[in-house]
Amino acid sequence: xxFLDLFRRRxxxxxxxxxxxxxxxxxxxxAGREDPDFLPRLQKDLLGxxxxxxxxxxxxxxxxxxxxxxxxxxxxxIELPPRG
Numbered sequence: 001x002x003f004l005d006l007f008r009r010r011x012x013x014x015x016x017x018x019x020x021x022x023x024x025x026x027x028x029x030x031a032g033r034e035d036p037d038f039l040p041r042l043q044k045d046l047l048g049x050x051x052x053x054x055x056x057x058x059x060x061x062x063x064x065x066x067x068x069x070x071x072x073x074x075x076x077x078i079e080l081p082p083r084g
Contacts, residue, residue, distance in 0.1 A: 014049060021045065025074065039063050046076065054080055 025038060043063045050056050060079040065072055 018049065022074070026072075039065065046078075050078065056080065 021042070025042065043061060046063065047056065047058060047061050050061070056078070060081075062075075062077045064075045066075060067073075
């Protein structure tokens with residue numbers, strides 16, 4: 001490890017955090033909760049992470065959960081601004 005590595009931002013850290021959050025959400029869903037009260041918090045967290053890299057407005061991100069039998073689908077829609 002060089003001295004400059006101390007000041008470089010590691011991209012795998014944010015990926016690991018995102019993976020951990022999604023695993024927690026899935027575990028939470030599998031526990032049988034019916035009320036998805038975590039969605040507003042998840043949306044806020046995602047917006048914060050994405051806005052570090054791309055300017056995005058609050059209304060351009062939508063998070064929803066759809067249930068069908070024993071399965072649940074977490075759907076995340078993000079409208080990114082056009083490249084300029």
